[in-house]
Amino acid sequence: MCAASLADSIERYAARRLCRRCWWAVCLAGLLVLGQGPCAGAPDGTPEWAPDGSGERVLGPEINAYYHGADVGRWRQTFESPGREVFDRRVEIVRALGLQPGMVVADVGAGTGLYSMLFAHAVGPTGRVYAVDISASFIEAISARAADYQVDNLVPVRNDPRSVQLPEASVDLIFSADTYHHFEFPRAMLASIHRVLRPNGVLALIDFHRIPGISSPWIMGHVRAGREQVIAEVEAAGFELWDEPLTLQSNYFLRFRKRLSASGTDGD
Ligand SMILES: C[S@@+](CC[C@H](N)C(=O)[O-])C[C@H]1O[C@@H](n2cnc3c(N)ncnc32)[C@H](O)[C@@H]1O
Numbered sequence: 001m002c003a004a005s006l007a008d009s010i011e012r013y014a015a016r017r018l019c020r021r022c023w024w025a026v027c028l029a030g031l032l033v034l035g036q037g038p039c040a041g042a043p044d045g046t047p048e049w050a051p052d053g054s055g056e057r058v059l060g061p062e063i064n065a066y067y068h069g070a071d072v073g074r075w076r077q078t079f080e081s082p083g084r085e086v087f088d089r090r091v092e093i094v095r096a097l098g099l100q101p102g103m104v105v106a107d108v109g110a111g112t113g114l115y116s117m118l119f120a121h122a123v124g125p126t127g128r129v130y131a132v133d134i135s136a137s138f139i140e141a142i143s144a145r146a147a148d149y150q151v152d153n154l155v156p157v158r159n160d161p162r163s164v165q166l167p168e169a170s171v172d173l174i175f176s177a178d179t180y181h182h183f184e185f186p187r188a189m190l191a192s193i194h195r196v197l198r199p200n201g202v203l204a205l206i207d208f209h210r211i212p213g214i215s216s217p218w219i220m221g222h223v224r225a226g227r228e229q230v231i232a233e234v235e236a237a238g239f240e241l242w243d244e245p246l247t248l249q250s251n252y253f254l255r256f257r258k259r260l261s262a263s264g265t266d267g268d
Pocket of ligand 1: 064079108109110111112114115132133134135138159160161162163176177178182183184189
């Protein structure tokens with residue numbers, strides 16, 4: 001088998017496995033919603049999961065279940081193989097972010113570290129990259145990868161599904177690729193991202209287009225919200241849409257800035 005067709009079969013195999021797992025995750029999430037109704041509630045008494053969307057939780061933990069205790073080698077093949085748009089266009093995407101030496105960047109939902117490693121190179125030894133993920137397996141693998149390549153400015157952070165768990169006002173750019181649709185608590189995550197960004201900080205989001213009648217049944221089932229809804233949710237969290245630095249095909253790529261109040265101060 002030639003190299004191109006081998007790569008092609010690996011990619012198709014990986015996509016099939018991913019779809020199958022995601023489909024099960026969607027089915028389980030559906031069962032949870034139908035069978036369980038509202039959860040007992042968050043510690044402060046607000047409902048964690050409300051069917052009308054007023055609760056904080058919008059997705060069950062099943063959406064991320066397959067990342068915990070993950071076979072990282074297999075996921076690396078899935079995330080870092082040709083045919084995945086955010087892999088194929090990674091160089092353009094990083095270039096479009098305009099990273100400078102010395103910047104502090106957080107890669108939220110870092111996965112296998114594809115972007116964290118590229119960012120670490122771009123910000124140089126005076127900068128810092130936080131590779132943030134809720135999966136301990138991914139965080140361990142990123143630590144090992146950074147050690148193997150002697151990348152000293154990469155800091156792996158295992159967070160929880162509600163918070164990025166970084167110091168307040170400490171980060172210039174928060175980047176998140178194909179992860180927003182995995183946020184179980186998008187409102188809490190966005191509030192945390194807002195707190196962690198410096199006043200002139202930027203949030204860069206890449207996620208799948210979800211267009212009824214056009215997107216595949218898998219996207220329609222797996223991805224909770226389309227571009228317009230995501231923009232509305234992020235703006236409601238105190239950001240304003242800045243630009244779309246690069247046009248992608250299966251994904252959109254948006255940049256937001258923290259909204260400043262009328263007085264020009266941080267609009268918290
Ligand atoms: C589809 S993968 C994308 C990985 C990587 N960004 C990439 O594009 O290769 C989604 C990742 O988001 C992580 N994740 C889900 N919810 C998260 C949250 N609230 N905070 C941080 N990471 C999260 C998952 O563990 C998983 O690694």
